[in-house]
Amino acid sequence: MVVLSENDTTVLKMPKNIYLNFPCINKILNIIDTKEKGKNNVAFDFSNTGWIDAEATPFLGVLVQKFQDENLKVYVKLPENQNVVRILEKNGFLSTYGLSNKQLADVHGTTIPYSVLDSREDDEIDEFLENRVFRLIHKHIEEDEIEIIRNAVNEVSHNVKDHSTQSSLYFCGQFYPSKKYIALTLTDNGITIPKKIRHKFSSKLLQSDFDIIEWATGHGNSTKNVASSGLGLFDIKSNIEGIGEFTILSNYGYWEQKSDGSKNHHSLSTPYPGTLICLKFLTYDHENRVSHLESDIINEIENLLF
Secondary structure, X not given: OOOOOHHHEEEEEOOXXXXXXXXXXXXXXXXXXXXXXXXXXXXXXXXXXXXXXXXXXXXXXXXXXXXXXXXXXXXXXXXXXHHHHHHHHHOXXXXXXXXXXXXXXXXOOOEEEEEEEEOOOHHHHHHHHHHHHHHHHOOOOOHHHHHHHHHXXXXXXXXXXXXXXXXXXXXXXXXXXXXXXXXXXXXOOOOOHHHHHHHHOHHHOOOOHHHHHHHHOOOOOOOHHHOOOOOOOHHHHHXXXXXXXXXXXXXXXXXXXXXXXXXXXXXXXXXXXXEEEEEEEEOOOOOOOOOHHHHHHHHHHHHHHO
């Protein structure tokens, strides 16, 4: 067991529950911002944490990497709650950063492992998607929805390759059989959407970050139209409506679209050092799921009526 010097260690106490939603993300970023200058060690303290969404680990991974890039030593204090420990050991988050030697077997087939991929290695990404992602989820969602995931990964991957000084993609996911959805998160730790858009368009300088993300998801404002400065988000946003949720986190902006098409926008108190995308797909048997065919019929009826 490593004994850390209090005089040389910033202890970051993680929340009781860690969800990939605005209140929790904002809280954790504020906690991260309390890191004390001049101290060489950072300890993520999960001792009071009773639950963590597995799909939140790429978000945490970027924060761990941020400190490691600053040549700080990162440690973790695990809780007595074994559910949290099992989640972090089963998806490989702890072992990736040398924080634990254990990696539990995924006996239930519900875990998409935490992985740090090289955005420059297309074959590596394709192999990961086929063997670790699609093989697990193909029984629970439709074939065209798999293409949404593939497109999302490709968009972020190309974004990192073209515009980031970093080449890493952080990926993880979880299938929740009782809640009837699959959650997938991928993120980089590079230049953010708002910064790139402002650099390209001076008219966006005074807009909030979440307004810029909203603009970037609009029709015609895709990667190609912004000279590869933004993500091709419109198709992802349109295709996932009715079958899942879509969240984007970038710089100070938090943007999300629910399965019914409603949106929530927030400004973070502390910036996120990258761009994160989370996709939640409702499984076949979810009561709120609307198939693409049903969605098309509803849209046609609305057009006829109005």
